[in-house]
Structures are given as C-alpha cells and as structure tokens.
Amino acid sequence: MDKKLIDGVFKSIVRINLSEAKDAIPDSVTFSRLMFSQHGVNEEILPEIIRLLSDSHKIFVFEIQRDTPGMRAEKIEGYVDADITTIRKLITTYGKVLVNYYADKYRKEALPQTIVKELMANMSSIMNTEIGMIANKFIMLNEYEKLLQKQYNEYTEEWKEAKLEELIKQQYEQVNKPAPSKTEDNNENVNTEELAAKSEIVEEVRAIDTPEYSEYEQKKNSMPVEKLLSIYGINFFIRVNFRKYDFTTIEKMVKSKIINRKSELQTVKRMIEAVKSNVAVDKNLSNHIMEIYRLERVVNQYLV
Secondary structure, eight states, rough: OOOOHHHHHHHHHHHHHTTTEEEEOHHHHHHHHHHHHHHHOOOOHHHHHHHHHHHHSSEEEEEEEEETSSSSSOOOOEEEEEEEEHHHHHHHHHHHHHHHHHHHHHSSSOOHHHHHHHHTTTEEEEETTTHHHHHHHHHHHHHHHHHHTTTTGGGGGGHHHHHHHHHHHHHHEEEEOOOOOOHHHHHHHHHHHHHHHHHHHHHHHHHHOOOTHHHHHHHTSSSHHHHHHHHHHHHHHHHHHHHOOOOHHHHHHHHHTTSSSSHHHHHHHHHHHHHHHTTTGGGGGGGGGHHHHHHHHHHHHHOO
16 A cells, blocks of 8 residues: 555545534545545545554544434444544534534524533434534544543554554555465465454453353343343443443433442443443444443433
C-alpha cells in the first residue's frame, strides 16, 4: 500500500474534521465518492486504507447510521482524527449543532448534555433520525476524548507512525510472500487449523470468563432470571450478558428491581465504565452505544 496515498486520505479526513460544519465528520458514503474523485481511490482500496488508519490509531471509526432489517437504512460509518485537539473541536461543533437542531425541533433551549439525557429515553425510536445521529456523534466524541486521556501513550504521533509503518510492512510481506510448495501448504493448513482451534478456545474462554457458562446456558431458558442471579451471582450474570452485548436485559432487571441492592447497582455501574472504555477497541460496542448509555442512565437513577 502506497504510504503517500494513505497520508492523502488521512489528511482529507482531518481537513473535513476541522471545517466546523454540520458535516465535519465525513461518512463512508460521501467520503468514498470524494476519495475517488480526488485520489482515484476505488471502493475496494478505501476500506483497506481506513482499516490501516484505524488499526494504527490515526483515526476512530464508528457507526453513524445503523443497518436496520426491514427498513430502508444502510450502515454508515464516520471517520474522526484521533487527536485530542480535533476531538475537542468537534465536540464544540456538534454540541452547537445539537443545541440548534433541538431548539428548532422542540422550540426550547437546553445544554448538549441535558439534551442527550432527554433523548436517551427514546433513543431506539430516533436511532436513524437526524437528531439521533447528531446525538450519537456528540456522545461518541465525548467517549473518544476520555479514551485519549486514559490511553495517551497509544495515541502519540510517534506511536501512530511507528504502528502504521509496521502494518504497511506486514501487508507488503504478506502480498509478496512466496507461494508454498504442496508439502509446505499441507503443513501450513494443519498449523492454521490448529491455531484456529486454539484461537476459538481462547476466544470462548475470554467471552464467557468461567467454565460455569455451559451449565448456565442450559438453565437460562428454563429458570427465572431471579433464580439464575441467585445461583451464579451478579458479577457472572452481568459479564455473560455484556459479552453478548445484551445491555437491555440488565436494564429490564434494574427497572423491575430484580437488581436493586446498592452494591449490585454499583457493580453494574463499574462494569459499564469498563465497557465504555473499550468502545474504540471493540467496534461492535459502537453498535450498542445507545443501549449502554440508556442502561447507565437507569442505574444512576436508582442509585440516587
């Protein structure tokens, strides 16, 4: 991959981010057209460039519009320069956009944080609406600011450039790797299968955190959640559901007061914070950011 081409795409993202306009976060649809016209980058090459920029921590990639089955909506991603100054500038920009749009739509004024809290109650119904997408951008930008402050060492310019060079080198070596002989190919297949099996085992253990998971899976459909909670404990129960991105189940349990002790609510709150800190690492979490914030709001209400 041509480093100059990657830098060109990155600089285009930064330039748009600093525009202080309503569309200061380029989306995957319009940006794809722009990159083709400016750099001749087609729809096959651009996703790879975006992946390299994301993996090297030069940009954040998050979902602006969700692909909703049965509805005329496609998945659209947004691209943001992973720089604290740019992020803060965008927070200001989208804070103003959110305030102005809210004032026009609801004929009243409020601070961005107040608007977000109000919208969270009905976020599922406004998910792919204009105000929902503006709120989503504002929320994600604030989370990225926190991430950059917590993990500063992985977002320095030196770290980013070194990582990008490493990724480009790996890609080059992979593309120019000599074709293996049949014997080597057979051995490689065996090794790959063994590694894949080991990887699945590691991933499964990571995802469930405990050997009790298989037993839990057998019981969960034939046993009330109150009973499951009493058997496996709050920590296990929340981890399992969070690993499955099932934040709605925990929210229902808090609202129905199945989870109601202060210590339990504090445990949920602590785990939510841990989940939020991984938003930039686990891209699937960005698909559930609204559920995460809705759960957090409910937990905070019951903790007061």
